[in-house]
Amino acid sequence: MRQFSYRRVTEVRDALTLVAGHDDAHYLGGGTNLIDLMKNGVETPGRLVDVRRLPLDGVRPTPDGGLLIGATTTNSDAAADPEVRRRYPALSQAVLAGASGQLRNMATVGGNLLQRTRCGYFADLSQPCNKRTPGSGCAAITGAHHNHAVLDWTGHCVATHPSDMAVPLAAFDAVVRYETLEGPGEIPLTDFYLPVGDRPDRETALPPGALITAVVLPPSTTARRSCYRKVRERASYAFATVSVAVALDVEDGFVRDVRIALGGVASRPWRARSAEEVLRDAPATAGRFREAAEAELAAAEPLRDNAYKVTLAVNLIEAVLTELSGKKGER
Structure with a gap:
């Protein structure tokens, strides 16, 4: 494994400062996806900034009657929250349908939204993959693709997004909140993920160095x-x-x-x-x-x-x- 530096932070500003200007820096939440990719050599960060101790966990109501789910909330805690289960049952069901109990206990809400595709060619360094190495090609188009995309794919990539949680969040018009050194921002989840286009390695609309801080669900009687x-x-x-x-x-x-x-x-x-x-x-x-x-x-x-x-x-x-x-x- 390639050498990397590791820093644990307790303040959002410290996390942003440590990542700023370092293209090879990654935020580390539960690590259930990133660590696997590091072991396979797909991800090679030079710096890991552990954000698990940031004060960004928990589920709480918003003034307009919605819910805010902190980015470091574990998947298990999000699924078990009584208000999530009562007001947005599809979200709880989706989280419980993803991975194993052990992984849900480690994985975070923010990390879940940023997980990478599970396309076998993405994880195989011997195969071309535009998502991993732009311009190298897409082996899945003519290869093993029985579980790949049927909508909105291009000749550059046919991989699918792996998140269960993100599906009901898209249905419920959730908003992703983030923080940068320049200040806070937010993006509707339906705009958060970029179309494949000719650069499938560019997956989200997050600004460089941005840290997801929460997901906000608007009030909805229909979602019940x-x-x-x-x-x-x-x-x-x-x-x-x-x-x-x-x-x-x-x-x-x-x-x-x-x-x-x-x-x-x-x-x-x-x-x-x-x-x-x-x-x-x-x-x-x-x-x-x-x-x-x-x-x-x-x-x-x-x-x-x-x-x-x-x-x-x-x-x-x-x-x-x-x-x-x-x-x-x-x-």
Whole structure:
């Protein structure tokens, strides 16, 4: 392993100062992704700044009735929080669907959002990967890609984003807050992840050296009737083949509000706005649910071996909408 320096900080300003001007510096949260990549030689930081002791953990209400989840909150604590479970159940379900209990006890909310793709070619230094080495090529396009993207990919990268947590956060219009030496900022989660384009190594819209401090969930009565479903190749500790987070508000047989996001189908959590448009103010019927799901996947461009994901995503959206439409919502 390459030598690196390690510093543990207790103040946000100290963390920002230690990273500023050092392109090879990384923030270290739980380390459940970064340390693995360092062991494989994919990541080679010259400086690690441990942020676990920063005063950024915990879940608390916001003045407008939403929730703020601190960036160093563990995934386990976020999933177990009573207000998260009551007001945003799909978020709790998504976190519990990701990784093992031991990893959830270590992994942080901020780190979860910044985890890198699990594409096998990204982790294999003997193979070309534009996400790891820009300009080297994408081996997955003609290689093993049965679990890769069917939406919004380019000839430069077909990898998918691995986070379960980010999918309901996208559906619920969450906002990522961050801090820089110049001051604080925030980015809607749907804008946080950049399109693949021709530089898939550029994954987020965070300014250089920025530190995620919190994720903010806006108030939402619709989110109280929500769920997350994940299809994967084995029952535990596996990344999504396709996943969906849905929040649905039905009144007098019509869809008053709906939020849908998909995981496992694109390089970022995919907000299903076409499906939402078909459903909003429409009858809450099986036929309409199917129509909405098919409208969302109409833009899919499957690769040689992953066309099954299109059918799977359509069926999953329809099934979850049908399930939620039969539940009584909490007010």
